[in-house]
Amino acid sequence: MAAKPKIVVAGILDTKGNEIKYLAERVAAAGGEPTILELSVGREVGWADISIGEVIAETGHTKEQVFSLDRGKAADIIIEGAIKVVRKLYNTGKLDGIIAFGGSMGTSIATRAMQSLPVGVPKFMLTTMASGDVSPYVGTKDICLMYPIAEAGLNKVTRRILNNAAAAIVGMAQAPELGEAADKPLIGCMMFGVTTPCVLRAAKYFEDRGYDVIINHAVGSGGRSMEELIRDGFIVGMLDITTHEIGDYLLGGVLSAGPDRLTAAGERGIPQVIAPGGLDLINFGPKDTVPEKFLKETHLPGRGLYIHNPTVTCVGVSAEEAYLIGEHIAGKLNAAKGPTVLCVPMRGWGACDLPAPNKDLGWAGPGPGPVWAADPEKPEWSLRAGRFVEALRQNIDKNKENLEVLIVDKHLNEPEFADLMAELLEEMLNGKWQKGSHTDLPYVTSL
Known part of the structure; x- marks a missing residue:
């Protein structure tokens, strides 16, 4: 008979003890082996399998010290202890899943502990806060x-x-093994609606060659979770086509992934091929949330306004802002330890960045894409792409043998561009890449 899954049942027992006891009973009834973890902020109840005193002791404090603090400060210490406890339980084979029940305080504490566990470990939070903004709890x-x-x-x-x-968490912990599917090497990829044709074609390239591809939505949380997956060792190579979260971080958009975007792959030294996908757009909510300074500039080249739907409004990135983004990205790539190529498509960075309608590339029209701005010296190229390249030219460390910037006379969503990125990453994964690769193509030159 298979061993019962070990389920940690957590909560603030001095206010929700009866509910947590019942939840643990139902975990047992569903076939699990419950361990009650106390997260109480006011007093110790005395009947938990792992008491709040034990949790607090992990931090070097006593329960008397913590209970004398205000609830906010006490919660910070309890979070620290709970993280240490659940990690120990997981590392010693005593945690196959975790479930908690709570209001705002219990949810804040329990989910921080859950966030410390690896992806794939079942985590279930019963919370009255689930009907609002849950991003702090999910992370x-x-x-x-x-x-x-x-x-x-x-x-x-x-x-x-x-x-x-209770049945759900026990069921998750007893999920059947994935077998061979779990052993495929995993490629990381970022996507936004405006980069979909490129991403799907490049992803299929790797899937056809026996890889799995995880495609995160580049909405801030997607970029942060990808960076974490890389740090946790899940990703063998990064196909970073869609990097617009960096623009939102630098320019005040709402889909920022924070300062660490485009960091983990370089730190770990895994192969990465990067593009400025979606960096033609700054993203906001409904139109009335767009800062007035942007609305006043919509007459400027590339600064167009695009209302994607009632809840998403985009503003074009100016050429000078593209220069600032280029400086930032150059700094990130100069620090990379592994093989790194940035491919810059000069004819546009997404579906809104086209000189004329082209359904295959994502823009049905009428007229040019809403944020397109032509380079006066070379009208088939984007003005912002030119300034972006200038920033790279002045800031990229060209002496690094593991780093190259390729100027590509294509639009990001053209098939040739997706194939170029995929082929470069495959060469890196096979240990065959070197600077100058693919510059024999008529539309590719090295910076």
Whole structure:
């Protein structure tokens, strides 16, 4: 008979003890082996499998010290201890999944502990906060949130919900093994709507050659989670086609992935091929959320306004902003330890960055893409691409043998560009890449 999955059942027991006890009972009824982890902020209840005193002791404090603090400061210490406890349980084979029940305080503490566990470890949070902004609770991890209807009390409604949740976490922990599918090398890739043709073609290239490809949505959280997957060792090579989160970080858009975007692959030395996909756009919410300074500049070259839908409005990146982005990216790439190529498509960086309608490349028209601006000296090329390249020319370390910038006379969504990026990354993965690769193509030159 297979061993029962070991499930940590966590919560603030001095206010939700009855509910946590019942949840643990239902975990056992579903076939799991529960361990109750106390996260109480006010007092110790005395019956938990792992008491709050033990949790706090992991931080070098005593429970008396912590209970004398205000709840916010106490919670910070309890989070620190809970992270250490769940990591120890996981590393010693005593945690196959974790479930918690709580309001705002319990959710804040429990999910921070969950976030410390690797991707793939089942994590389930029953929380009344699930109906609002859940990004602080999920972070970049695979945490399942369920709205429990009520915050406290055992009755015919809450018992059913707690029972369902218990069955869910036990079921997750008993999921069948993936077999050979789990052993395929994994390529990381970032996508946004405007870069979809390029991403899907490049991804298929690797899937046809026996790789798995994970395609994250470049909406801020997607970039952060990709950086974390790289740091955790899941990714063998990075096909970083869509980097517009960097532009939102630098220019005040709402889809920023923070300062660490485009960092992890370089630090770990894994192969990476990069493009400025989507960096023609700064992203905001509804039109009335776009800062006035941008609205006043929509008459300027490339500064067009594009209302994607009622909740997403985009503003074009100016040529000078593209220069600033180029400086930032150059700094990131100069620090890279592994093989790194930045491919710059000079004829546009996404579906909105086209001189004329082209459904295959993502823009149906009418007229040019809303943020297109032609380079006066070479009208078939983008003005912002030219300034971006100038920043790279002045800031990239050309003496590094592991780093190259390629100027590509194509649009990002043209098939040849996707193939170029995929072939370069494949060469890196096979240990065959060297500077100058693919510059024999008539549309590719080295910076």
